[in-house]
Amino acid sequence: MTRIRRLFSALLRYWKITAPATVVVIGAAVAVIVATTDPEPAAVAYANVSRNFRACMLATTNDTPEANRVWPAIQAAAARAPINAERVTAPTGTSDQLVPYVNSLVALHCGVIITAGPELAAPVAAVAKTHPGQRFLAAGQPPTAANIRPLPSRPEDLTTALITTAQHGNPAH
Incomplete structure (x- = not known):
């Protein structure tokens, strides 16, 4: 428990460094998701087998x-x-x-x-x-x-x- 408390106190103490780093990490994750997602979903092909x-x-x-x-x-x-x-x-x-x-x-x-x-x-x-x-x-x-x-x-x-x-x-x- 004391380790977690020390980690959070260090993050709060150095907020000028951790806040911009957090923004950069979140921005990179969003950029990767947007870049790998197709802008238009592929058309679904339907086959009507009822008349086969x-x-x-x-x-x-x-x-x-x-x-x-x-x-x-x-x-x-x-x-x-x-x-x-x-x-x-x-x-x-x-x-x-x-x-x-x-x-x-x-x-x-x-x-x-x-x-x-x-x-x-x-x-x-x-x-x-x-x-x-x-x-x-x-x-x-x-x-x-x-x-x-x-x-x-x-x-x-x-x-x-x-x-x-x-x-x-x-x-x-």
Whole structure:
């Protein structure tokens, strides 16, 4: 405590030196801040992704291996084209229990709904009949409607198919 008291008494005693020195230090700090600050902030670039093509993948908890094979291909397409990729995992259930999950993706205006796994074959077939304008890519099932296509076996082919589909627009919007 006595050291601090001695320091302040020295500053008060030599105020003619410490006051101008303090002003110089504060002035230098302000000059550095002003010199390093941009006079105009950079313009913010906005990207409206709401009108991008939407590719939605639906899988159940039992379809993890197939979903893990398909999802990177969807992400690769999204990186190369204006595509919003959505992934939904539904709990394992009966066909009637899975239909609302497929319908929710239709309601999200997905340009294409990609299903991973055989558990979704019946729900997709049911929804495809009631939504003929919705496109589906289904894994492990033969197409049962004109708007259901088989999922390409190679991830690269899926990526290419998604980019091509996205370039042709989104009929769901």
